[in-house]
Every structure is written in structure tokens, then in C-alpha cells.
Amino acid sequence: MRKGMAGLVTVLFCGALLAGGCAKKEMVKGEEGVVPPVTTEKPSETPPAKPSIKEEAVKEQPIKEAQAATETGKEQPVTAQAATELEKVFFDFDSFILTQPSRDTLSKNAKWLLKNSQVKVQIEGHCDERGSDEYNLALGEKRAKSAMNYLVTLGVPANQLSIISYGKEKPADPGHDEAAWAKNRRDEFVIIK
């Protein structure tokens, strides 16, 4: 790495900040005819300075974008589609506790899941935009887990369900008011194949 760098940016001389406040000494190794050494400066006894540019030579080692062809889409092993038969459930601010309306919704969802036991469903936990994104990822997961645990207590087999948190990354409503936030604090149900 250092070699490549030296090729790119060479420090031909370096000096001046020498010890003890004594007379400045520096080595000037000019490109001939371009930079004549200054006659008043004594040559240094110290060896030429080592290259002092310590940055990676970005030019010579291009920072690569991810292999687009293999990364885009194809790495996603599952596809998801919204389970339109399953209703969303909603939460209070900074809460993963199921409200009574949420429990009622989940009871309906459980009936459908029990009737369609071959369908695998992923529960997506979402948050509104107000919290920090890191904390919301953890909170969204708790919301998804709350719904999953409740569905399991209603008899839905756990292996029919999985969870994922999107935190505040996928708002249902892009607005910035309480109406939008209330729609965004939710669990969604998607069918995965």
C-alpha cells in the first residue's frame, strides 16, 4: 500500500521543524532545473524524510462498488407480498404493548392463519420517525414479537410465522404529523415464499 502511495504522491523533501529551535536544516532534492536548491540553506545531515503522506492512494486502489449484478435483488432469498387478508395492528408512541383494538385485529388474523396453515407469514415491525433509528430498530422488533407471541397463544404454529424489524425505515405515511405517525407505528403482515 505504501509503495503504491509513494508512486502517486512523493514527498521530495520535508523539514524545517527541527529540534530545539536551532537553525533550520533541510534537504532539498529538487527535480533538476525545476527547483533549484536555495543557497542559504545548509544540506541536512538527517536522511531524506520518509514519505509523509499517509493517506491511501485512492486512485491506484479504487474503492469498489459492491458487485452490483450479484447484489441487486438476486441475493434476497425470499420474496414478500402484502397479505391483504391480514390487517395491520397499531401501537402507541414508544410502546410495543398490544392495545385492545390490536388484540381484536390479531384474533381475526389468527383465524385466517389457522385456515391457511400452508402460508408462511412474516410480521414486520415499524416505528414512527421520531425516535432514533437505532433504538427504533429494536423497538420495531419488539412490536413484531408482541404480535407473534399473541398469535402463538391463539394457536397459530410458531413455524408459520417469522419477524423482521424495519424501525423507521419504511413509513406507511411520509407525513410529519401525529396522523402520519399513528399510521406508521404498526405491524404489517407479508406472505413470504
Add this chain to the structure above:
Amino acid sequence: MKKFLVGLLLLCIPSLLQAQQGYLEVTAPGNRQMQLAIAQPVSLFGAQNADIAKGISEVFNFDLTLAGPFTVMPAPPSENRSGIRPGEFDFAPWQAAGANLLIKSGYTLSADSLTIEFRLYDVSRGRELVAKRYSGKRGDLRKMVHTFSDEIMLAVTGERGPFTGKIAFVSKATGNKEISLMDYDGHNVQRLTKNSSINLDPDFSPDGRELIYTSYKRRNPDLYRRELFSGTEARISARPGINITGAWSPDGGKIALAMSKDGNSEIYTINKAGKQLARLTNNSAIEVSPAWSPDGSRIAFVSDRLGKPQVFVMNTDGSNVRRLTTSGAYNVSPRWSPKGDRIAYCRQTSAGFQIFVINADGSNDSQLTTEGSNEHPRWSPDGRFITFSSTRSGKEAIYVMRSDGSGQTRVSRGKGADSHPVWSPRWQ
């Protein structure tokens, strides 16, 4: 050298004696700034080139205005002799103009090859402080100037500047959150990921050669480790549930992160390969966002074990947990300063998120931002600056400020929202 520097500072600014210890509290009340003059860059061989000269002056102006110890003088005085080496110009006009420090630049442009020679002078003593010459391509101009800005900081404060550093960040320019990289001042943006999913929380390895980040590209928030210069990548934690907020330990041996594989989000450490799992917290509350102390002995993190998210500190074996933030109802995103004395974090207020800094012992809690919503504070490697994201001008963009909150400056100019900046370490 130290003696010499102290001599310089005594002459220039008597109140800056603490520079002797190598760190200049530049914006403490009562400190005067050094007047720094940037001489018009001159061609050393061949025709003058206005673009090169302007480019050099602009990069110096941005770096050294932000730096703190300097006031960059607006207009250089006229010179009879405008050489850049000792004896090739006169100090008198610069002394008369009130300059304390003077940067002289001479360039040689030949086809696409550019060589620039920089010299920093102490005007009052008529001495050269540091001189360097860099050769490269014309496109390396900004890098050459940033490199000498770093040298100037070393000469004046005793600590090398961070201006050659890059900032990794999350860019939504494509509509998806992808990881990008740019110079610290927002130039030379490069996209690193291109997977059209959600990519979050970049963090550099201590040598700056690798980056960890969380991606949903395999439909779960997993942790990836990527070699910056080859693009080689490994998925190092794909445990069930979240694998987020990865933070590289100062010695590079471990990564702390939040995972939920055992039920709910807890702090763990793994090694670079994703193995040697150790669990540090065990609590029914949410724990996220670990941040190492620079000596590697402690970890700050966020927990809502008392109801709302607050910043806590523990030893790296999970023992000795204590609460750090005691004001404010919602405190997140801690980051330890490189010198270990302070922790930057983010507080939710009635006016959105704001960035605060608190001493590592919990004292001296102070607010740094007020305008817009401000998140994701991260220190520059010298601790002089904090980069963060802000909505003050509309969409989220990356900003840089001095660690006392002064000099807040927008650096990213992306079309989409830019967030989660992290300043690279110095490349060794």
C-alpha cells in the same frame, strides 16, 4: 521543537500556553486567534494557472477557517518579490498586514502532472516552520492541500489535523439507503454499496481499511465487513433478529453490536470473523448503540431499562453498569471522544434531536446544536471536530463542527438525505 513552538505561540498568542501540552483549546473564552495569510499561489515553472491557484487557496481557506486557531485573512497584501522560499520574498508587507502565519504555495503543472510545494512561515520571527512538496495528478490537488493543512495543524497545535480523512455515510441519493464515502469536506463522493435494500450504521476499522455496516440485502438486518480498497466483503453476523449498530474496538480485535437472537436487543461482542460471541447485557429492556472508550476498557450504550432510552456505561465484560445521562427524557447515539474525556450523544427535545456532549464522569452536560434536528454525532480522529447529520436546511445533510459546537458547516451536497456520518481514522 516543542521549545520552538512554544516560542512561536508566546509571541503570537500569550493566552495559548496550553499548546505546550499539545492541545489547543482554541475557542475557550479570551483566546485570540492567529491571523493566517494565504499568499496567492504562484507557478514555479511555466505559465500561471488561475484554476490551480484558486483551487489551492479555496481548500486552504475551508480547512483552516474550520480549524479554529486561525482567522484566515481576506486579502493578501501586494508583494514586490513573490517567491515562496526563504529569501525570495519579504516579510515586511505581511508583518504590516498583521499576519502571524503565512502559507506560500508554488505549483508546477505539466500535462496532467501536478507538483505543489508548500511552506508555512512564522511571520513575526521571519522563520519557516514546515515545508513539503507533493507530486501527483492534477486531480490530487485537493488531497495535497488537505495534507499540508494537516501538517499546519501539527506544527501549530502539536497534533496532526484530520483534513485528509474521509467521511462514510448513509446516502439516500438513489432512493434507497446506501453507504457512500466522501472527503471530509463533501468532495469526491463515491458509492460503496449498490444493493437497493437498506444499509445502515457504517463504522471504520481502526486502521481505516475496512468498514462494517448493517444491510437488509438478504432480507434481515445482518452485519457485513468490507475491505474498502478491494471491495471484498463478508457477512459476519446473520443471527436471527437484528444485527445492528456495530462498533469496532480501538484495537481492532472486536466488534460490539446489538443483537436480538436471545429474545430482545442486547449488547454483544464478536471478533472480526463474527465468532467468539460474548454477551454483555442481560435485560428485558432494549439495549443498542455500543461505543468503546478509546482505551478499550469501557462501553457506553443506550438502554431503556428505566423506561426511556438513556446512555449507560459499563466495563467491557458487562460489569459495573452505571447511568451516564441524567437530564432529558430520551438520550441515544453515544460516541466516546478519541481522548476519552467526553461522550457526544443525541437528545430528543421538543425541537427535534440535538447534539450534546457530556464528560465521561457525567459532569458538564452541554448542548451543541439548536437549529433543525441533529443526529449521529461522531468525532474526528483528533477529537477537534464532530460530524453529524442535520435537517436545518431541509433534507438531512452531513455537517461538521468544532467539538465546542462552533463553526457548524454543511459539507454534503447530495440530492437525497445524507445521514450517519463517520470520520475515518488516519490511514497509516
